[in-house]
Amino acid sequence: MTQLQFNLNMDHLKDSVMNSNIDAVVKSTIVLVLNEYMEKERDEYLKVPAYDRSGERRDYRNGYYERDFMMSIGKIKLRVPRTRSGDFSPSVFERYKRCDKALILSMLEMVVNGVSTRKVKNIVEELCGESVSKSFVSSLTEKLDPLVREWANRPLNTAYYPYVFVDAMYIKVREHHKVVSKAVYIATAITEHNQRAVLGLKVSHEECYEAWQAFLQELIKRGLQSPKLIISDAHPGLKKAIKKEFVGTSWQRCTVHFKKNLIDKMPKKNMAEVKVDLKRIFDAVKVEDARKFKEEFIHRYEKNPKLEKVIDALEDGFDDGIQFLNEPTKYHMYTRTTNSLERLNEEVRRREKVIRIFPNTQSAFRLIGAVLMDYEEKQEKKRPLFSTN
Structure with missing residues (x-):
């Protein structure tokens, strides 16, 4: 030495x-x-x-x-x-290069956690006494590209995912000197070991059948087996894509979205009791009970002309809204809605609001992918949702 x-x-x-x-x-x-x-x-x-x-x-x-x-x-x-x-x-x-790496990783971590490049620049200047440009901070984030790309393309045939959740959110991206809206498709799941996982991510021009089909096909190519249940909202293009790509898989309409759609069709006043009766249908534990409560609801309110559209919509979407009842009771609270994915979307939105407008599609994919990777890593360290026994 x-x-x-x-x-x-x-x-x-x-x-x-x-x-x-x-x-x-x-x-x-x-x-x-x-x-x-x-x-x-x-x-x-x-x-x-x-x-x-x-x-x-x-x-x-x-x-x-x-x-x-x-x-x-x-x-x-x-x-x-x-x-x-x-x-x-x-x-x-070489020995002290790790200090540089630590600084770079810290800067990347700040960006991923929603700190703007301008603020990161100011923080580095405060810590190190040296000024770095926003473009330098932005270029550092590109180091995430190979990591996010590898994660986004990882095989899915190493595990079985019985319950899959899909949803889309919208972001703003600069494209050809204009600001455009783009759809971000995200798929999550509950594993056979009762832990949450993120399956995939895609940034597309719009939310439509063709885009949803392409997203689901990518998941299948990576090895995703047909799940027992796919949970989502009732977007027509998404429903059609699920039916086309996952033959034999049941589709569960998110009960939160469904109930909201039904309530939006109700008059604004004197509907408290009606809402309680509606909620009772989807709080059932067995399919038979849900059907019974639905029939009682219709019998009680079918003569009210103000609720005619509500009853028609309920009958039309009822079966898709109770598919979760065919699964073991312990899964009901997790598979009846897309709430878990909605919360993840909110976390992505919190980071995205700092940026406001992504400079390009790749930067959006990079940041959102890094957020999802961070989320999945935390989920892997958590205990299962419940015991498998």
């Missing part, structure tokens, strides 16, 4: 402490240590001390050059020794 020896000018050091701020003292000390360390490393590389002769000599000293080096305390200037052949390279820069 390289041994260090220092000849300190105590008067100079005392003056530095008394008349300078502590940051300057810390920087000066680090410069002293690193310069001495590199000098000793060169001696060990040459296998001969300065001014000595030896048959084991590997090379000759060739002076020094100055190099700026960024650390968490700021930028320091080092006196780097060199050899005539140029083969010698101090380990300092």
Whole structure:
């Protein structure tokens, strides 16, 4: 191991402490240590001390050059020794490169967590005493691309996902000097080990049958097996795509969206009791009970002309709204709605609001993918939703 020896000018050091701020003292000390360390490393590389002769000599000293080096305390200037052949390279820069990596990872983490590039720039300047451009921070985020791409294309045939949730949200993206709206498709699932997982992500021009079909086909190509149940809202294109791509899989209409649609068809006043009776239908534990409560609801309110549209919509969507009742009771609270995916969308939205408008589609895919990766990693560390016993 390289041994260090220092000849300190105590008067100079005392003056530095008394008349300078502590940051300057810390920087000066680090410069002293690193310069001495590199000098000793060169001696060990040459296998001969300065001014000595030896048959084991590997090379000759060739002076020094100055190099700026960024650390968490700021930028320091080092006196780097060199050899005539140029083969010698101090380990300092390799060893302390992890500091640079830590800084870069911290900057990426801030961006992923919704901190704007402008704020990240200001934070780095505050921490390191050095200014970095917003474009530099943006370029760092591109380091996420291969990680997100690998995650987004990972195989799905290593596990079975019995319950799959799909939904779309909208974001703003700059495209050809214009700001356009784009749909972000996200698929999540409950695994056979009763843990939540994120299956896939896609950014598309619009929410339509063709786009939903392409998204589902990508999941299938990656190995997704037909689940027992797919839970979503009642978007016509999505319903058609599910029916086309997952033959034999039941579709569960999100009960929260369904009830809201029914309530929107009701008059605004004097509907409290009607809403309680409607809620009773979807709170049933068995399919038979749900059908019974539905028939009672219709019998009670069918003569009210103000509820005619409500009853028609209820009968039309009833079967799709109770498919979760065919699954074991312990799954009911998790499979009746897309609430879990809606909450994840809100988390994505919270990060997206800081950016407001993505500079391009790839940047949107990168950031949202990183958020989803972070979410899934946290889910893997959590306990299962309930015991498998």
